Amino acid sequence: MMVVMKKTMSKQNTSSRKEITHTRIVETAARAIRRSGYDGTGVADIMKEAGLTHGGFYAHFASRDAMLAEAADQAGAETIAIAERVFAEVPEDQALQALMNVYLSNEHMANIETGCSLAALGSEMPRQAPEVRKASTCRIKEMIALIKSRLSDRQSNTYEKALVMLSTMVGTLLLARAVADPELSEDFRQATLKHYDAKE
Secondary structure, three states: OHHHHHHHHHHHHHHHHHHHHHHHHHHHHHHHHHHHOOOOOOHHHHHHHOOOOHHHHHHOOOOHHHHHHHHHHHHHHHHHHHHHHHHHHOOHHHHHHHHHHHHOOHHHHHOOOOOOHHHHHHHHHHHOOHHHHHHHHHHHHHHHHHHHHOOOOOOOOHHHHHHHHHHHHHHHHHHHHHOOOHHHHHHHHHHHHHHHHHHO
16 A cells, blocks of 8 residues: 555656646747747757756657747747736726736837747747647737727727737837837837827
């Protein structure tokens, strides 16, 4: 009886260690893809950054694309979590403006590896494996639904308005990061913030 219990406990410990390690790899990869892009993110680099050996990779993932799909999902989940936190901290009628302010903040602008995966990776998505694109698409749909849920029921075309708002946020951040002119970068952000503030 004691031997069986020890074996069961040992199996649970191994399983739990493997899950912890797997999570560490995915979280590391989620930061790495936003920092360096999909093509700039190698398996060996991710494993090294996670403090693991390259050889252990296939104990966790069937392929690099499988890991990238999980990383894309994790990065998207982090973006959703930030939006949900913003929404939880302000009155409902201020939620979308607060989200816009956080999304286009200096802090988000500067922190590409922990920021929105859509702005960091959107232009690379058409060249990714179907499983990676599918993971990102699910998170994009979730973000659209989250924005739509904060639009007033009295408004018409809330789905379309959510699409435009998300597109505007992502496009603004992408362009603000892309240009080598700090003044133009700030102009992009301020123009979008003023545009949406005027609609409130």
